[in-house]
Amino acid sequence: MSSEQIMELLKTGKIDYVRVLVVDVLGNVRSRSLRRMEFEKAVDMGVNYPESILYLDIWDRPIKHNFDDVIAHPDLTTFMTFPYLERTGVVLSALTDSGGVPSPLCVRTVLRKATGRLEGQGYRMRVLFEPTFYVLRGDSPADSSRAFSSEGLLVEQEFLKEVVKYLEEMEEPVQRLNKYFGRGQYEITFSPAEALRSADFLTAAKEVVRDVALLHGLKATFMSKPFSDSPGNVLHVYFSLLDEEDNNATLDQTTGQPSKIARNFLAGLQVHIGALSALALPTVNSYRRLREDFSPTVAAAGRERRFLLRFPANFKDTGMLEFRLPDTTANPYLLLTGMIYAGLEGVERGLELMEGIESEEVPTSLEEALRRLSNDRLMREALGEELLSLYVELKLREVKEFEQQVTQWERDVYLRL
Structure with missing residues (x-):
């Protein structure tokens, strides 16, 4: 419009x-x-x-x-x-x-600056977000249906149908909606769009999902890992680079394999994976997900789902790469900004992708990730000194508050001592 x-x-x-x-x-x-x-x-x-x-x-x-x-x-x-x-x-x-x-604290302006920098090098980024979320009745999963089952779609069909209907009335097609691995957990796949538009729509879509859940007497949560015995929520980020003629620059048209540009871009993400973790996994709870059997934790590239940087099986058809580290609590504007700067550095410097080899370790805690973000020169340039400093300060508050808590598990195990 x-x-x-x-x-x-x-x-x-x-x-x-x-x-x-x-x-x-x-x-x-x-x-x-x-x-x-x-x-x-x-x-x-x-x-x-x-x-x-x-x-x-x-x-x-x-x-x-x-x-x-x-x-x-x-x-x-x-x-x-x-x-x-x-x-x-x-x-x-x-x-x-x-x-x-x-x-300097406007996250949409920060992402717009990043996409402008990318365009200055002759590229535009198209992004497809695929978030998961839990549907709850009270504080428990709304259903106990199995992974990718029709039962889950049947049990919550009225809520799910309204979510899809409303999103499509907002002129944003939904590609897929399915039951995910956890009890009461669902996955929704949006259509690809320019980076800023995708971030805008993900932000709006999360509001819609939560609102419609409330209208149905339910609760929807994008918390990374709400239950210790169920899989965490994820935000799969699929993306491609288009050149000035709208050709897919991440796809080698001759071989159907990732292009040199794609490999250089992923190499940039690989080098900065520690700092990017603070943007992709922004809560203390986020790092519990990394301990799951399902979770991709290897900072390498390849086709396997355990790799954080992935060439999907349908890459030849879509030309879209996948970044599997983020969860659904990530701020999409800051996440994409960090990805663009890191990837573009890989392209500009001609960095070699360590395919199948982990060259950098993923932080195991938010505190470690924030330290690596603070020490990353490129991320300071990407986000700006004021925004990065504020982000780190706000997040360290969460770390400090969390570390002061005594959990029920600790009481159950140690109170008898």
Whole structure:
């Protein structure tokens, strides 16, 4: 829908409210709902938010106490309607200060800068996200159906049908939806799109899944590993690079194998896998998933599913590579930014891919991953000093809080001593 069509839609009176969304550094969505006439003004002037929303930790506690305003400028290219919200539009935004200077903490602006850098080298990235999530009744899985069974799709069919229906009404086709490995766990595959658009839609889609679950008396969670005896949630990232003629630069058209560009790009991810882990696995809970038999933990490339960098079996047909490390708590804007910078360095330096060989180890804890992120020069350039420092500080708060907890397991085992 063009900007002109959106403004015409507003004039018809079919939209009464528009929610202007802001995505913070941790990937949380904040919003303000404006009456239609106020939104029409905001298209030119922006919407004031307290700057404090960018400095909130996972518990919504600010890490500093002196704040200015930040201005959210609606990006009309992201305008959509959530069909279950009556007469309401939704739009994502880009952040500036009151003088119009882009905010260094705007994750959409950071990704836009990364895609611009990629385009400067003659490439565009197309991304297909494939997240999983758990459906709960109370705090327990909503069903006990087996992996990839028809039973699971039958049991939750009303909820799942509405999710797909609403997403497709938002003009984002769903390729697949299936029961995943865990009890009450489902996987959804979206269609490929430009990097920023894919990140925008994943952000919106997670909101839709959670909202529709609530409307059905359920709860949907994207927590990495909610149950110790069930598989964790994952975010498979499929991607390809297109050249200036829209040819797939990651596919060698002659052999049907990954091109030299593809191998160089993956080599860049391989070199920076430690720092990327802090963006791909951003919670203390994320690292529990790495201990599963199912989890890919080998920082090497190949066809096997245990490899973090993978050439899928259908690569010859799709030309899409796969990054298997992330989970569904990752901020997609920061994740793709890190991937672009790391991969592009691999291309620019002509790095050799260690196929089937692990050249770098994946961190085993969030604290270790944050240390490697802090020490990675390229990631500091990619994210910017201010955003990276804030991200690390917010995440270290979680680490410190977690380490102060005494778990029920510890009491059960050690209380008798």
